[in-house]
Amino acid sequence: MSLERTVKVLIQPLGRLDVNAxxxxxxxxxxxxxxxxxxxxxxHMEIPEHSYNHERGQYDSSMILEELYREYSRxxxxxxxxxxxVADVDAYVYGLNFVxxxxxxxxxxxxxxxxxxxxxxxxxxxDHALYVERICKEVxxxxxxxxxxxxCPNPRCVMHFSNSIFDTxxxxxxxxxxxxxxxxxxx
Ligand SMILES: [Zn+2]
Ligand SMILES: [Zn+2]
Numbered sequence: 001m002s003l004e005r006t007v008k009v010l011i012q013p014l015g016r017l018d019v020n021a022x023x024x025x026x027x028x029x030x031x032x033x034x035x036x037x038x039x040x041x042x043x044h045m046e047i048p049e050h051s052y053n054h055e056r057g058q059y060d061s062s063m064i065l066e067e068l069y070r071e072y073s074r075x076x077x078x079x080x081x082x083x084x085x086v087a088d089v090d091a092y093v094y095g096l097n098f099v100x101x102x103x104x105x106x107x108x109x110x111x112x113x114x115x116x117x118x119x120x121x122x123x124x125x126x127d128h129a130l131y132v133e134r135i136c137k138e139v140x141x142x143x144x145x146x147x148x149x150x151x152c153p154n155p156r157c158v159m160h161f162s163n164s165i166f167d168t169x170x171x172x173x174x175x176x177x178x179x180x181x182x183x184x185x186x187x
Contacts, residue, residue, distance in 0.1 A: 005187050006034070006035060006036060006037045007035060007036050007037065007081050007082055007147070007187075008036075008037050008039070008079060008080050008081045008082070009036045009037060009038050009039070009080065009081070009082045009083075009084060009143060010039050010040075010041050010077050010080035010082070010083045010084070011025070011026060011038060011039070011040050011041060011084050011086060011139070012041040012043065012045060012068070012077070012083050012084065012085045012086065013040075013041065013044075013045070013085075013086055013087075014045050014046070014047045014064065014068075014085045014086060014087040014111070015045075015046055015047040015087055015088065015089070016088065017086060017087070017088050017114075018088070021128070021131065021132060021135070022040060022086065022135075023040070024128075024132045025132055025135045025136055025139065026038050026039075026040055028132060028133075028136050028173075029136055029139065029140070032136070032173060032174070033140065035183065036082075036143065039080070041077070041083075043076070045071070045085075047059060047064060047087050047089060048063060048064060048067045050063065051063035051064050051067070053092075056092060057090070058089075058090045058091055058092045058098065059087070059089050059090065059091040059092075059113075060091070060092065060093075061091040061092060061093045061099050061101075061102045061111060061113070062093055062094070062102065064085065064087065064091065064111050065085075065102050065103075065104065065109060065110070065111055068083060068085050068109040068111060069104065069107070069108070069109045072108050072109050080108075081108065082108055082109070082110070082143060082146050083108060083109050083110070084109075084110045084111070084112060084139050084142060084143060085109070085110070085111040085112070086111070086112050086114065086135070086139075087111060087112075087113055087114065088113075088114040088115065089113055089114070089115055090113060090115035090116060091111075091113045091115075098113075098116060099113065100112065100113060100116060100117065100138045100141075100162055100168065101113060101138045101139075101141065101142040102142070103142040103143070103145035103146050104145070104146060105145050105146075105148065105150070106145075106146065106147070106148040107146055108146060109146070110142035110143060110145065110146050111142070112135065112138045112139050112142055114135065116165060117131060117134040117135055117138065117165070117168070118131055119131065121165075122165065130169075133173065134165070134168055134169070136173050137158055137168055137171060137173050138162075138168065140158050140173065140174075140175075141158050141159060141162070144158065144159045144175065144179065144183075145159075147183055147186055148182075148186050149175075149179055149182055149183065149186075152176060152178065152179050154176045154178070154179075155167070155170055155171060156170070156171055156172050156176065157171060157172070157174075157175060157176035157178075157179055158171055158172065158173060158174055158175055158179075159175060159176070159179050
């Protein structure tokens with residue numbers, strides 16, 4: 001993609017996180033996307049306690065997103081144009097069993113959840129490369145939403161909706177031509 005403008009993206013860990021994996025994610029994203037300028041946040045942020053739903057044993061994603069937006073509005077992320085929170089938990093939104101992530105459509109904040117991106121979650125042995133690749137896809141997917149993109153019908157496009165981890169593994173780490181041209185128009 002040849003674009004003059006880059007979008008400053010801050011990756012914000014939420015709660016306890018394997019920072020090593022996050023380092024690999026940022027390296028991989030930097031080498032794959034010229035459109036975004038990725039930076040890891042050194043700020044410590046907790047997952048808001050009130051967002052935990054004890055009955056479900058999951059976090060309410062919308063509450064986490066809201067909290068991130070509140071912090072963004074207060075200016076704590078400084079010059080970042082987009083902030084993607086990353087939390088090593090399982091989360092849901094109203095009406096769905098779980099989500100891999102959530103974003104404000106055309107807004108500045110998004111969150112990605114790691115629990116269901118680990119091969120171990122599905123009874124498989126740990127696979128670092130696969131885990132990193134999945135995180136990258138979900139981060140780019142949610143970033144696409146913050147850019148105003150909706151879900152894409154192309155199952156190989158990163159903007160395709162992931163109903164399960166199979167969908168995530170099937171899609172590529174990149175926008176299809178249609179989504180690329182949509183982003184160009186938005187920028
Ligand atoms: Zn989506
Ligand atoms: Zn697409």
